[in-house]
Amino acid sequence: MKKWMSLMMAAFLAVPVLSGCGSSTTPSTTEGKATTEAATPQDENTDIVVIGAGGAGLSAAVEATDAGAKVIVLEKMPMVGGNTTRATAGLNAAGTEAQKKKGIEDSQELFYQDAMKGGYNKNNPELVKVLTTQAKDSVVWLESMGADLSDVGRAAGASVSRIHRPTGGAAVGSNVVSTLKDKVKEKNVDVRLKNKAVEILKDQEGKVTGVKAENKDGKAYTINAKAVILATGGFSANQDMVISYKPELKGFATTNHPGALGEGIKLGEGVGANLVDMAEIQTHPTVVPEKGVMVTEAVRGNGAILINTDGKRFINELLTRDVVSKGILDQKDGVAYLFFDEGLRKGLKAVEEYFNMQLVTEADSVEELAGKIGVDKDAMTQSVKTYNDAVAAKQDKEFQRDDLPLQLNQGKVYAIQVTPAVHHTMGGLQINTNAEVMNKEGQVIKGLYAAGEVTGGVHGGNRLGGNAMADIVTFGRIAGQNAAKAAK
């Protein structure tokens, strides 16, 4: 067993401390309202039940409430946010005001081409069209509610800078979740923490009629509804399920929150939903062994390089996640070091979290740093010099990296050891462009909608960094709007 395998196994078994975890998404919502009134909860009626209070579910809840529907949100965890709280790098959109202010030329067509190419053209083109044309509106919508998406950076697989995040390159997820959380609170949406959906109900014609749930005391109750929206996220934290679709990922840790167990997929299957792309599971290349902390792609996007334990660069750091993951696994012990300097640190607030968590080795010179991490000093010094020369010459002859934002020679230098971990499940429930869930016969399951990582098709064979945040907000909004229409 390679060294990284045993390290990763340990991380899977431990509850991981992950990127974005420290940010506050404390519950502000009603907890098990039904249970405080009676020991045995009564059946209830509503227009729409949203299952899952991550970015997709909260976006759907805001839109549906705005359209006049009565909404109940079920969230099984003691807090809202799910994986969305952990998102760090940003949200992709083309043609935004923030891009224009920075003089970045982008187009929805280029965004579409990048998403399709990144997904190896396995993506559903119609869903990608919706994503790439409407992500810009999602940015405007989030900003209108107070989110900060004013900074724009570069992510792997993107032809131009289009990943939007808060000022100074701060983490995106906690900002978006707290914005949406404030909005549902302001609108008095009934958000029930520690309430888990266990079954979707349907009538004899196959139309969805509600949800069976368990309240915080584990007591079952039924909510009759005109429409149900599944927004339960992916299944990266369900190791058995991951291995069942991709056996080679046995032993890998995950970057995900412990609730990412794929329950929504099972709930959908219970009413006949079709599944697509289930074996398309992404590893994120830069996760700290044993700790399970993901180092955001923005670090590479802002200029960091990867060095192996021989002190050498070995890959274009901005290739897609699957390629870079494989590149790292091919190195000795399946690990590498992210290398950056004080100059990069100053331009990306998100890295401060890694310093606070004591994941960074620091030194005054490359030579000293190499000594501290046990890497050949001459080889590492030469690698950094060759890279800095390439930045000056605006040409990376070694690995053809086309985005060379800065030389790594300002002040202190830093290294973080990294290895890949299970990060994103691209497959899930098949939806159409209205976010309606499809059955195995290619027909819409009436009354059932889905959005976010529980769905499949948007990202094809590989998701680009920043596209999930765009996906969950865009399709979450569409699901909320259409479910509200259907409920009228």
Ligand SMILES: Cc1cc2nc3c(=O)[nH]c(=O)nc-3n(C[C@H](O)[C@H](O)[C@H](O)COP(=O)(O)OP(=O)(O)OC[C@H]3O[C@@H](n4cnc5c(N)ncnc54)[C@H](O)[C@@H]3O)c2cc1C
């Ligand atoms: C560390 C990390 C960093 C990331 N960074 C980025 C990034 O910078 N940019 C980007 O685009 N993407 C990023 N991603 C991916 C992105 O965050 C996720 O794909 C996205 O947030 C998923 O949103 P969601 O609303 O579909 O699911 P989630 O946010 O996971 O929400 C689903 C919710 O459903 C709840 N739930 C599940 N089952 C039930 C049930 N049976 N009953 C009730 N509730 C249930 C869960 O508890 C959870 O709260 C990152 C992911 C991780 C893990």
